[in-house]
Amino acid sequence: MCQSPQNRPLIDKAITFYGAGSMAEAIVRGLVSRSVVLPENITMLNRSNAHRLQELSERYGVQINNDDAAKIEILKTSPVIVLAMKPKDAAKALKELGPKLSSDQLIISVIAGLSIYTTQTLLGNQQPIARTMPNTSASIGLGSTGIAFSKEISEEQRQLVLTLFEAVGNVTVIEEEKMDILTGISGSGPAYFYYMMEAMTAAGIRGGLSPEQSRELTLQTILGAARMVQQTGEQPSSLRAKITSPNGSTQAALETLDQGDFFETVIAAVNRCAERSKEMGAMLKEQIS
Ligand SMILES: NC(=O)C1=CN([C@@H]2O[C@H](COP(=O)(O)OP(=O)(O)OC[C@H]3O[C@@H](n4cnc5c(N)ncnc54)[C@H](O)[C@@H]3O)[C@@H](O)[C@H]2O)C=CC1
Numbered sequence: 001m002c003q004s005p006q007n008r009p010l011i012d013k014a015i016t017f018y019g020a021g022s023m024a025e026a027i028v029r030g031l032v033s034r035s036v037v038l039p040e041n042i043t044m045l046n047r048s049n050a051h052r053l054q055e056l057s058e059r060y061g062v063q064i065n066n067d068d069a070a071k072i073e074i075l076k077t078s079p080v081i082v083l084a085m086k087p088k089d090a091a092k093a094l095k096e097l098g099p100k101l102s103s104d105q106l107i108i109s110v111i112a113g114l115s116i117y118t119t120q121t122l123l124g125n126q127q128p129i130a131r132t133m134p135n136t137s138a139s140i141g142l143g144s145t146g147i148a149f150s151k152e153i154s155e156e157q158r159q160l161v162l163t164l165f166e167a168v169g170n171v172t173v174i175e176e177e178k179m180d181i182l183t184g185i186s187g188s189g190p191a192y193f194y195y196m197m198e199a200m201t202a203a204g205i206r207g208g209l210s211p212e213q214s215r216e217l218t219l220q221t222i223l224g225a226a227r228m229v230q231q232t233g234e235q236p237s238s239l240r241a242k243i244t245s246p247n248g249s250t251q252a253a254l255e256t257l258d259q260g261d262f263f264e265t266v267i268a269a270v271n272r273c274a275e276r277s278k279e280m281g282a283m284l285k286e287q288i289s
């Protein structure tokens, strides 16, 4: 569905995922299932877990490699490298990677908190960087990705990054300073909704519904609510008002949420996420020397 008119994939460059965990898999699954990149053009590397790479290769048909010398060669020649290791592993990996790169290789980072400045300083050169914050819903084409570009990015590289993430969901191009708050909304956001679903499902089970019934009711409810906002174009507050009869059951439930300061608690959670993203960025910056 995402192929070009000539039935060629939208992106025909080799892409190397350096770090092969949940986020890398979510993006790869989205790209492969939507035929945006051919699996033979995708290489996935990690530090040491050969079993994990084998699993990814069998699941998506992507290239993998465990040999240290071969990994270096792949990284040296790949026109696009997606950095997808955990922040704690990033400084060491980037310091080792930098000297192997040439100036036209595009670096796409999904690492939370890691600024463009820190990335370039750890690499030791002014590599073109796309700092992104995707989310795991990219795996089903419903991701939401924030992107900030370094000034070294060429127009072609910029288009490639946009094509790549637009193929697996929505893209919001932002100034880099806004990446922390964006992380608090869309990067980590799916987890808040999963947590809400866990709580609602538990409540249904405690109230006597079967686990299957409670799960299905919760799922359809959150799905329907999201679609209502999308398809009606109405504000969530107005849609909420239509459900909330004066002195009715919904009002009683919302009042209970407000006793726990629900609205401000959600805002505090988003802000704490953004602050944590900043803290992780500062810790990475400290590792420059
Ligand atoms: N999971 C999520 O929802 C999101 C994660 N992110 C970011 O994505 C990055 C990865 O997160 P996850 O996939 O959740 O973590 P993960 O722990 O599932 O995967 C990390 C991968 O990096 C590999 N790795 C570690 N050190 C390495 C090295 N030196 N060289 C090569 N590979 C190395 C590990 O073997 C593992 O495969 C993080 O920086 C995180 O901030 C960003 C947005 C959302």
Ligand SMILES: O=C(O)[C@@H]1CCC=N1
Pocket (backbone or CB within 6 Å): 112, 183, 187, 188
């Ligand atoms: O929790 C984390 O650090 C990452 C960043 C966004 C989602 N997961």
